[in-house]
Ligand SMILES: Nc1ncnc2c1ncn2[C@@H]1O[C@H](COP(=O)(O)OP(=O)(O)O)[C@@H](O)[C@H]1O
């Protein structure tokens with residue numbers, strides 16, 4: 001991070017956590033007991049996002065990526081820690097001026113098929129968004145703005161698309177419109193939660209490029225959530241690797257992809273062949289299922305599956321430390 | 336939704352129950368709307384022909400005051416439909432609002448509203464109506480309001496369940512992240528997308544409101560200035576032996592109407608439950 005300019009970060013996560021209470025019913029001999037357990041979906045995540053920067057967040061399913069995304073756009077409150085937008089706590093921002101806050105930070109969702117109210121046409125959804133935020137002075141002007149954007153993103157003939165309902169559009173088209181709708185507000189930050197995971201492989205690259213191009217063109221910072229390291233490396237400046245609600249490694253995209261340090265990152269990368277096909281790498285197999293964030297044992301969260309595990313790993317968890325310009329919780333370098 | 340609506344319409348036409356109900360409703364509406372033209376006599380006019388059995392001059396006979404029963408039933412259709420529809424609509428609005436707020440806002444709001452709904456569910460509704468009518472009088476408007484105010488619980492439960500499930504949908508999260516207010520989300524997205532079961536239930540609610548009104552009239556608590564089917568039966572029950580046709584035909588009219596709305600409501604319900612859920 002040292003070579004990034006010393007500007008105020010557009011987005012800051014300070015020790016952000018989100019715990020879910022889960023009520024479990026246990027059937028015992030002496031009747032049913034309900035036990036509340038706590039799922040630590042996001043657990044003490046901190047990072048800065050510079051203006052215009054794209055941060056990739058990767059990790060297995062269930063590691064808390066979507067929850068982190070919802071916390072950043074304030075669809076949920078944190079259980080601990082703060083999310084700051086340009087240095088201001090989002091809780092204060094949303095209390096003071098909900099619309100003003102929402103305009104600055106937008107989200108593209110994983111499921112494009114369910115992103116729009118099934119009863120709304122594209123026109124109603126998009127023109128309504130502009131109206132809500134007081135952009136444009138008349139319906140006619142708003143319509144023209146939307147038509148122009150639709151045309152620009154290849155949804156042609158735009159007039160035709162305006163009249164369509166969500167079920168009359170493909171996943172790719174819907175996701176384009178979703179991105180376009182977010183970008184209509186010229187947000188400072190865009191969170192994209194696995195935006196292509198539900199789409200056909202053939203159109204994934206187009207959608208990724210659309211996000212990349214519009215974010216770069218508008219200078220919008222982005223948090224790009226994915227479980228696919230290849231696309232993430234392609235789009236992101238830096239990558240954060242999450243495991244069980246925690247960041248285990250955070251650094252420049254190429255550093256993470258080419259020279260992973262944390263055992264978990266190594267395992268992730270080694271299972272992904274397409275980064276450099278010429279290179280022969282040993283595939284690190286991860287034992288067992290990804291554990292659940294309920295009742296995480298003491299020590300390093302990854303220890304039970306770690307191929308380089310040592311007895312001390314079960315004792316205490318290591319802090320994130322900076323090594324060669326990246327943050328890592330535990331690397332072969334320090335192990 | 337458009338597609339859903341088309342599918343819904345097609346399914347409705349393919350549903351025999353609904354079709355039969357629709358035809359029966361059309362007949363009923365026709366009678367109620369044109370009661371004045373269709374009635375052979377003025378239903379309020381007394382005559383010398385007391386308790387005349389069904390004949391060519393009085394197709395369904397006359398009552399103890401010499402009024403033509405067929406004409407009375409035609410006019411009664413108006414009252415029944417009016418009372419049934421308005422009461423059911425009042426119940427639909429209250430139930431939708433309370434259930435929607437409870438389910439969508441959740442947490443403490445749900446504890447309060449949901450608790451209120453549950454308490455109301457245990458109320459002996461008919462008894463409540465009796466007390467209210469006995470205390471405040473029995474004008475037709477009052478009767479409609481009272482029935483509406485006491486029969487929203489089913490709608491509230493349905494809407495609460497709908498709100499609970501719809502609020503987890505991505506389009507609700509996306510509406511929130513785009514900046515829409517909670518109230519707008521409730522009224523523009525949750526309620527319109529969750530209203531179908533309430534429509535079905537309200538259609539059936541018309542039937543039960545008609546029954547309630549008839550029961551009130553039968554107990555002598557209906558609006559005395561208006562001819563209603565329940566009132567005809569109440570009046571005719573003293574003449575079961577000498578003028579059986581009074582109660583029988585009025586009873587059949589009630590049954591016909593109740594079945595009409597039951598068929599319609601059940602038809603809508605059947606179509607909604609399995610097929611439309613999966614988009
Ligand atoms: N609303 C919720 N209530 C309870 N548990 C939740 C909720 N949302 C997420 N979780 C739990 O938090 C963990 C992380 O979920 P999520 O953020 O969706 O992961 P990811 O997006 O990385 O797949 C999962 O174990 C999930 O079961």
Ligand SMILES: [Mg+2]
Nearest residue numbers: 065066067194
């Ligand atoms: Mg997810």
